[in-house]
Amino acid sequence: MAEWTTACPDWRERIVEGRSLIPFDPLFPEQAEKAMKVFNDLRIVDAPGSPTMGAAGLPWVHDFAKAIFGAYEHETGRRLIREFFLLISKKNSKSTTSGGIMLTALMRNWRMSGEFLILAPTLEVANNSFFPARDMVKADPELAEILHVQEHLKTITHRKTGATLKVVAADNDTVSGKKAIGVLIDELWLFGKRANAENMLREATGGLVSRPEGFVAYLSTQSDDPPAGVFRQKLNYFRDVRDGKVVDNRSLPVIYEFPEKMAEAKAYLDPKNFYITNPNLGASVDPQFLREELIKAERAGEESLRGFLAKHLNVEIGMALRADRWVGGDLWEKAIEPAVTLERILQCCEVVTIGIDGGGLDDLLSLYVIGREKATTDVRFRRWFGWGHSWAFTDPVGKSGVLQRRQSEAPRLKDFAAAGELSIFEMMGDDIEEMVSIIRKVYEAGLLSQVGLDPVGVGAIVDAIVDAGVVSLDGKDDVVVAVSQGYKLQGAIKTAERKLADGTLIPAAQEILAWAVSNARMEMKGNAMLITKAVSGTAKIDPLMAMFNAITLMANNPEPARMPEISVW
Numbered sequence: 001m002a003e004w005t006t007a008c009p010d011w012r013e014r015i016v017e018g019r020s021l022i023p024f025d026p027l028f029p030e031q032a033e034k035a036m037k038v039f040n041d042l043r044i045v046d047a048p049g050s051p052t053m054g055a056a057g058l059p060w061v062h063d064f065a066k067a068i069f070g071a072y073e074h075e076t077g078r079r080l081i082r083e084f085f086l087l088i089s090k091k092n093s094k095s096t097t098s099g100g101i102m103l104t105a106l107m108r109n110w111r112m113s114g115e116f117l118i119l120a121p122t123l124e125v126a127n128n129s130f131f132p133a134r135d136m137v138k139a140d141p142e143l144a145e146i147l148h149v150q151e152h153l154k155t156i157t158h159r160k161t162g163a164t165l166k167v168v169a170a171d172n173d174t175v176s177g178k179k180a181i182g183v184l185i186d187e188l189w190l191f192g193k194r195a196n197a198e199n200m201l202r203e204a205t206g207g208l209v210s211r212p213e214g215f216v217a218y219l220s221t222q223s224d225d226p227p228a229g230v231f232r233q234k235l236n237y238f239r240d241v242r243d244g245k246v247v248d249n250r251s252l253p254v255i256y257e258f259p260e261k262m263a264e265a266k267a268y269l270d271p272k273n274f275y276i277t278n279p280n281l282g283a284s285v286d287p288q289f290l291r292e293e294l295i296k297a298e299r300a301g302e303e304s305l306r307g308f309l310a311k312h313l314n315v316e317i318g319m320a321l322r323a324d325r326w327v328g329g330d331l332w333e334k335a336i337e338p339a340v341t342l343e344r345i346l347q348c349c350e351v352v353t354i355g356i357d358g359g360g361l362d363d364l365l366s367l368y369v370i371g372r373e374k375a376t377t378d379v380r381f382r383r384w385f386g387w388g389h390s391w392a393f394t395d396p397v398g399k400s401g402v403l404q405r406r407q408s409e410a411p412r413l414k415d416f417a418a419a420g421e422l423s424i425f426e427m428m429g430d431d432i433e434e435m436v437s438i439i440r441k442v443y444e445a446g447l448l449s450q451v452g453l454d455p456v457g458v459g460a461i462v463d464a465i466v467d468a469g470v471v472s473l474d475g476k477d478d479v480v481v482a483v484s485q486g487y488k489l490q491g492a493i494k495t496a497e498r499k500l501a502d503g504t505l506i507p508a509a510q511e512i513l514a515w516a517v518s519n520a521r522m523e524m525k526g527n528a529m530l531i532t533k534a535v536s537g538t539a540k541i542d543p544l545m546a547m548f549n550a551i552t553l554m555a556n557n558p559e560p561a562r563m564p565e566i567s568v569w
Contacts, residue, residue, distance in 0.1 A: 004027060005247075006023070006024075006249050006252045006253065007241065007242060008021055008022075008023045008253075010023075015256065015257075015259065018275065021063075021254050021256070022063050022067050022252065026066045026067065027073075027080055027081070028070050028072060029070060030074075031069055031070055031073075032066040032070030034069075034108070035065070035066075035070075035104050035108050036054075036069065039065050039069075039100055039101070039104045040052060040053050040054025040057070041053075041140070042100045042136045042140070043135075044056055044093075044096055045132070045136070045138075046135070047284075053100050056283070057093075058280060058283060060254075061093065064084075064097070064101075065101055067081065068101060068105075069104065069108070071215075077212060077213050078213060079213050079214065080250070081249070081250055082250050082251075083215070083216055083217075083218075083252070084215065084216070084251075084252050084254070085217075085218045085235075085252070085255070086218070086219045086254045086255075087220055087221070087255045087257065088219075088221065088256045088277065088314070089256065089277040089278050089313060090221050090311045091280075091284055091312075092278055092285060093280055093283075094186075094219055095129050096132045098118065098129055098186060098217070098219055099130075099132035099133035100132070100133075101184070101217070102116055102118055103137070103147075105165075105181070106147070106156065106164075107146070109158070109163050109181060111161070111181060111213075113164075114181045115163070115166070115207070116163065116164065116165040116166070117165075117166055117167075117178060117184070117204060118130070118133075118165070118183075118184045119168060119170050119183060119185050119186065119201075120167065120170065120186045121186075121187055121190035121191050121194070122190065125169070126154065126169040129167050129184075129186050130154045130167035133165065134149050137149050145159075146158065146160065147159070153166070154168065155167075163181075170197075170204075178203065178204055179206075179207035179211070180204065180205070180211070180214070181211045181213060181214045182214055182215050182217075183205050183207075183208075183216045183217070185216065185217070185218045185219065186220075187220055187221070188220035188231045189222065189224075189231045190231075191229070191230050191231060192227060192228045192411055193228065194229070195403070195407035195411060196407075197230045197411065198411075218234055221310075221314065222310045222314040222315065223310065223316075223317065224317065225317060226317050226318060226412075226515065228411045228412040229414070229415065232415060235255075237251075238251065238253035238255065256277040256279065256314055257316070258276055258277065258313070258314070268309060268313045271291050271294070274287060274290050277312075277313050277314040278290070290312055294308060302325075325518070325520065325522065326493075326521070326531055327497050327522065328496050328500050328517065329517045329518060329520060331497070331500040332500065332514060332517050335500045335503070335506060335507060336507050336508065336510075336514075337385075337506045337508065337509065340386070340508040342369060342387050342438070342441075344385065345371035345387055346441075346447060348371075348373050348374060348385070349385060349447060350372060350373070350374040350447070350560040351371070351372050351554075351558050351559070352371045352442050352445075352447040352449060353369075353370050353452065353551075353554045354369050354370075354439060354448070354451045354452070354550055355368045355451075355452050355547060355548065355550030355552070355553070356435070356452070356546055356549065357454060357542045357543075357545040357549060358390075358540075358546070361393050361395075362402050362406070363540070363542055364390040364391065364392050364422070365390065365431050365432075365542070366388060366389075366542040366545070366546040367389055367390070367435050367439075368386060368387070368543065368546035368547040369387050369550065370384050370385070370386050370547070370550040370551055370554045371386075371447070383506055384499060384504060385508075386505065386506065386513075386550070387508040387510070388421075388510060388543050388547065389421065389423070390416070390422045390423070390512055390542065390543050391422070391425060391435065392413055392417075392422055392423070392424050393424075393428075394424050394425070394426055395426075403424070409540070412515065416511060416515075419510075421510050421511065421513075422512055429460075432460055432461055435461070435464075436461075436465055436468050436470075439451060439465060439468070440468050440470060443470045447560070448470065448479065449553065450478075450479055450553045451465060451470075451480050451481070452480075452483035452549040452553045453483060453549060454482070454483065454545075455484065455485075462480050465479065465480050466480070483552050485545075486530060487529070487530060489531065489545075490529050492548040492552040493529060493531060495551055496547070505551075513547070516540060516541045516544040517544055519533055519541050519544075520532075520541050520544055521533060531544070531548070
């Protein structure tokens with residue numbers, strides 16, 4: 001049995017030096033060589049002169065194809081590396097390469113009536129994958145005799161074995177029941193935006209259970225939004241395999257992205273570094289075009305620049321901030337502190353306020369805690385620590401839950417739930433019960449000043465807090481107060497901006513809050529400043545509004561609880 005590792009811990013040096021990101025030679029060189037004879041003879045019809053893959057394909061293309069075909073052990077009929085992940089910038093011949101790989105797999109296949117599948121998220125992406133494969137067949141008379149192309153079905157059939165290569169735009173009906181030997185998933189980042197993508201891919205790749213020679217390859221560019229859903233899962237997993245954090249020699253990551261230090265220094269803005277994520281630079285990627293597009297994007301503003309960086313330089317978007325964004329969003333990422341938790345707030349703070357927002361079936365019920373640290377200095381310069389949690393309703397039998405009504409956001413919400421920042425509930429009342437338990441925890445620590453929420457908030461929340469016996473620090477039952485919304489939150493918004501800027505508002509490292517901040521839109525009405533959600537209507541800002549409610553109360557400089565004075569007479 002061959003020994004190998006797919007980890008590539010020196011990938012940072014390799015990618016800067018332009019070396020291969022695959023840290024091993026083909027496991028079975030003879031199998032790789034036989035397959036590459038087929039692959040290299042395929043013609044790239046839409047390139048000048050219609051060169052072959054062997055003549056025009058750059059080394060990284062051949063390395064990736066060899067790794068797939070060279071992982072097949074002929075004696076056992078088993079492929080030893082079964083999952084492949086390629087993240088590469090736009091226009092680096094990804095679709096052409098994928099078409100060539102799948103055509104080669106079809107030609108090398110021995111299983112009668114075998115199935116090969118290219119799964120695309122949309123019809124347009126499906127066409128991008130099918131057309132290069134179709135043209136490769138038509139450009140080679142010998143190949144055209146062996147393979148039958150049916151354009152209306154986007155299917156290529158091997159006349160002797162009856163095996164097929166089919167390109168489909170994804171939905172559950174098209175992939176259910178498939179017994180594919182090889183599956184290529186194109187533009188995985190778009191699948192990350194689909195609520196049912198994980199189940200769909202499971203259906204598409206299910207045939208590999210009975211096909212030991214099978215494989216699945218995930219190809220993608222970076223997402224134009226913060227990675228979510230199945231794309232985020234695969235990206236994080238394959239990064240961990242590459243870095244050696246996860247030992248899995250059955251999975252091979254090939255990820256073209258900037259090393260962390262270069263990304264922090266914004267080295268991607270220097271055209272001399274464009275090659276880092278564009279291994280086809282000078283071939284299918286025109287460096288002059290990238291330079292011109294970068295200038296245009298910089299002039300168009302932050303939103304346009306982020307889109308350019310994501311698609312052409314594989315720069316991951318942390319917070320998708322728009323041109324009309326809330327000013328505090330520019331400061332958020334630098335202000336967060338991973339060490340901040342609810343427990344830390346209860347340990348190091350002298351007083352706490354809590355804000356609540358949302359609560360409708362189509363909303364996120366959100367709670368946010370602001371704690372003022374203990375100190376002897378001027379209260380104006382004490383640090384405030386923030387931590388939040390949210391709840392989302394899912395309706396298992398109907399369509400009234402936010403996960404059903406906002407399916408485009410469902411993958412992201414499930415990511416937040418997996419991170420422990422969001423609770424998904426099915427029974428009405430479970431969310432309020434959990435929320436009150438957090439409020440009760442703060443109260444029992446002797447730190448709770450007040451709980452603030454929208455005057456038209458959910459009455460059940462107020463009732464539950466009162467029923468829990470929570471009272472204010474002075475012993476009265478006015479712990480729950482109304483916080484005026486709209487333009488009257490202007491003070492809290494400005495307070496948050498100033499304290500983020502001077503480093504005295506320190507939020508926990510929670511992705512759901514970063515997401516809510518990126519969704520916030522600043523709107524001026526007269527002299528008043530309002531925070532509203534993005535125009536798309538699907539984005540949520542409830543966690544951020546809960547934070548503003550908590551800040552409104554903390555800005556009133558509440559007094560901490562005082563120990564009773566004891567006298568002896």
